[in-house]
Amino acid sequence: MTGDQSPATDIHQLDDDTVARIAAGEVVERPASAVKELLENSLDADASSVDVTVEDGGAELIRVADDGAGMSEADLRAAVRQHTTSKIEGLEDLSSGVATLGFRGEALHTIGSVSRLTIESRPRNADGAGTKLVYEGGEVTSVEPAGCPAGTIVEVDDLFYNTPARRKFLKTTATEFAHVNRVVTRYALANPDVAVSLTHDGREVFATTGQGDLQAAVLSVYGREVASAMIPVDANGEDLPPGPLESVSGLVSHPETNRSSREYLATYVNGRAVTADAVREGIMGAYGTQLGGDRYPFVTLFLEVPGDAVDVNVHPRKREVRFDDDDAVRRQVDAAVESALLEHGLLRSRAPRGRSAPGEARLEPGGTQVDQPPADDPSTQETILNTDEAAPDVRSSSTADTSSTVADSSETSSETDARESAGSTAPSSQPSNSDESTARSLESHSTVDAGSDGSAASDTGSASDSPSANSRSGARSSTEPSTASLDSSRNREPGRKFDAGTEQRTLAGDVATVDETAFDSLPSLRVLGQYTDTYLVCETADGLVLIDQHAADERVNYERLKRAFADEPAAQALASPVDLELTAVEAEAFESYREALSRLGFYADRVDDRTVAVTTVPAVLEETLEPEQLRDVLASFVEGDRKTGAETVDALADEFLGDLACYPSITGNTSLTEGSVVDLLEALDDCENPYSCPHGRPVLVQFDQTEIEDRFERDYPGHQG
Template sequence: MTNIRRLDDATVDRIAAGEVVERPASVVKELVENSVDAGAGRIDVTVAAGGTERIEVRDDGSGMSPDDLELAVTEHATSKIRDIDDLEGGVASLGFRGEALHAIGAVSKLTVRSREPGASKGAQLRVEGGNVVRQETVGCPEGTTVVVEDLFYNVPARRKYLKSEATEFSHVNSVVSGYALANADIAVSLTHGDRETFATEGRGDRRSAIMAVYGRDVAANMVPVDGTDEPGPLADVGGMVSHPETNRATREYVNVFVNGRWVTATAVRDAVVEAYDRQLAGDRYPFAVIDLDVDPATVDVNVHPRKLEVRFADEDGMTRQVRGAVESALLDAGLLRTSAPRGRSKAAQTEISPGERDGRDTPESDTTATRSVDADTTGSESEGRESSPSDSVASEPASSSATDDAETPAWHAEPTDDSTESREPARRRFREPATQTTVDGSDPAPEFDRLPSMHVLGQLHDTYVVAETDDGLVLVDQHAADERVNFERLRERFAGEVVTQTLAEPVDLSLTAKEAALADPASEVLAQLGFTTTLTGERTLRVSTVPAPLADVSGPELVRSLIDDFADGDPERTVERAVDDLLGDLACYPSIKGNTSLTEGTVTDLLAALDDCENPYACPHGRPVVIEVGREEIENRFERDYPGHS
């Protein structure tokens, strides 16, 4: 008896279908690609319940004869390629595997109607669970209509992993939007239930297509990309990109098309974002529609079962060309400037060889080990507003002239003029020890509940508080510390029922089609956060109230970013997580920045406020607030254990 056996045909079909059909959006992608390949001038997509109950794709393309229709639903049947030579020479069409209709039919109830131009009647096939159950002659318009019902009805294990209706429709919207933008000469419409989400005119006008999909505001702020001067594998780079100020918190609006195929090419997306240089914050992304024309033989579209990813033979060359084309488009439109200071020549690039830093010899082995003090959260933070400590040199203590303001926490001080710092000798890394005194003149040694007892020595680079403890040396990042304090104070104000503030004039936000579709599912969470929103039109969201604690620091535009979280496919995120993410970002803005001189008293106040925090060891984004260099580590670094030393 052998333990190895051949699987039956039904099991094989369902396994294969699982590789091609992941969710309703996978079905829509395959069917829309077939319609484009069929030369359609119009494609209408209608879905119900996010595509889980019903998907219908109609086109006016070339259609199929009854014999071709019968073959089309069988395994590995395609009109796109003939043999391995076609595959290795590059695939010019969008579909080519010959698995789409067969795979879809294996996990759904599939109906296909089609009529060739000039034919008197059409043909219809009904497939259920991979088996053709009915074939007949019918009257139908020229072109092809595919109806998919009860997706995964016979694979319950797959069906239960589908997300909410809103999330599944979000993915469908992305696919149809992508192909509508890629094919401005095809009229494409998307309908969810009985509501049309968008419809393009099909006149070949890319900006018109963008307006239909993303709205007038986005379309008006798009810049054409027209070719590249960089040598490389791409024959051409075209499309449109947005003004730097027209951006979103998700990269999904960066659409990439390779020879007309909509793909999620991370390398291309990264190249587009890099072209904006410092014009975009680290967590913001532009709108973009990028067309790449490349020799099919130099790009592999066969690396993913659902044809979502591609591999370039010369990825570095492609990256240079895309980055150069987008950068040139922004420069030509006057939207990108160099990072050189105004009124000064751009400094020549300085080469830094290994072992050198700031003009000082730094042996590779000369590193000081430090450790975070019990930071119980992890993560990363992008602080574009802070300068690296190595970019500045410490100066003499500033005169204590800062006065407390009634509206500003005691430790908030104005940044010092760095003109004096730039002339300070580079060898001076620490400020002179600050003399701290209490009202009665005694030397304070504040006792903390969570932080170690410490004696503050001064500041390093006007960015880190340096203090002595019984166990060694402690460094406190003043920005991260103040950010933690602000975060916990904001969170305390949000605890329980949120007090809302009604806006004197409601604010109307222009949404993309996808954002508008997500606005209703998002309204409940938005209400719990204190935002009252109402859809007043197909693409307009009216914000009438905002949470009172944020009224002065954040406006209704914040609603758009929160809706973007839903567009990322996570509508079930908890209110607590949404609040923490929101408050973590808000806490950053008023916090002390790097390169800010603090007086003795303000340092003490900051440390006391930090000690009162629930978690004083990490900022809201997960960066460490306090690090410690232990006494033993310091002694080891100075080799105080050499023989003969007592």
């Protein structure tokens, strides 16, 4: 081989058209992606009014018109070329923090490479005509003068017309529009000083006033009921614990105004609509137990942070951000939201955790109390405990929350006596030996609520054939902590790190020597107890099994519902119609899912654009659903991203059954009696598919003996046995 000869290779450079279409997939995933890019361009152009119009969920037409700065002919020609932008100069701008919503210089070029794109624009202060540019499949086909108002109008026709595979995998019109609505809503709330409107298939969905009033913007997109339930959050500087956030502001809803999905958690960092686990966890932590399981508030929250403390360039569509200290952000958001809720009297038994918060009682091993606030401090929310005193064995209900305030405790001495006669115990304030601690811990798990006559309530298996109904008769409230967990941490001998070894015991506190329960579908199981009052711990011949009690009961209820609804849904007519106000996206979804709802027993008539009158509701597992749950069902439909083919009425009805099965099911953090556990397992064993809940989550996780031994490295030489 001579020096000027090159070896043969199959590696070659792709042509520009192919590169453009591949790259478009990172920026334009669906119609909502194009709407987001165009809407951000309008806001960056200092528009005071932005009108978004879509047809067929955005697949046929997207039109974004603004009254912003506008562009000249030279600007338009440059704007559709790849990686051209007026918003950053180079890498140093990324490092110091991006001040604009868009900055990649890809939007118009990539949208135009997979659609027929038309742009009309005229600079705000220019005289004469504007410019019209047509860009199809990545090529400029015409540029000519056009009579148009100041600002910019972008039309996207036939999105993905030249990439049929991508167009084929678009979801239903309702689902695609839900994504469009989410994008426009997020930016409408983030910019209350801009008048933003959204129109779908010729019908105006919402329009904000642009008067700078966030509450008014919430009213436009969520309705009067939600807007009236929102309370302000405004914390900065000394109001916040140490961390990167400079301020936290916005609106959050009363705990009772909530939905079953995260659809309405709108969070922003430096004006950019983003998602961040630390922010969401901080919000939910602030509400604590005021929200039931899997319930979410309405939130419009703005976080301001120095540019060098957050990275916005971690996602192709800038959906996510990364903080340099997630834990500190979580604490700051929690403190800001909690303070607002406390100020409006919407939280119980918790103190603000900002820098100015009073100290909380803390117990050290051996009974030493530190950081105790003054006894006359009215803001103190924690019960002051002192284990140094030799106190008698104080007994109370096993369901008592030992961290609640004295003011919250309304139990009378007669009620306490009744619980004592039922055998209900709580941890003593004195240390006890490990055997007594273990017995008390196990006993607390099997305790059931006492009846009014002082006798313990029994497992009422005859009341209903639902395992969840059986379990509720002996269940502790899901908002209360496990007494067993308190026992295990407080009733050890002083100075001892570990308790003495104990025998395996059942939920009832008996030594676990009973035979395993045999099942047809499930493996033979011996129930040992509960872990965090959420998972059933069982022994098998080959190892251990953890069973998610909520997923298990959900599967049982789902299959019962399928049988009950196989012929005709059980429905209950209401004495008089109940009017429900819907959010903008729920109202739009109502028309799409109306047939599926009626198939299952929800009948409703539209009163106006945002209100429906519910006349009939499903009767589920001997319980009539509340009309308000129709909103939850719509919210879950909106949040879901249905697979291709899942838009049929039957598929939607089946999904609805899965959601309905969740409502009456045993929740996590619920203590169960041994009898109700066995009933649940027997009902689960009778299911066609006992191994997953209707939403696809696993019901049980099995650890075989080999895996357990491997984890403990029992095969290490000299360590067998």
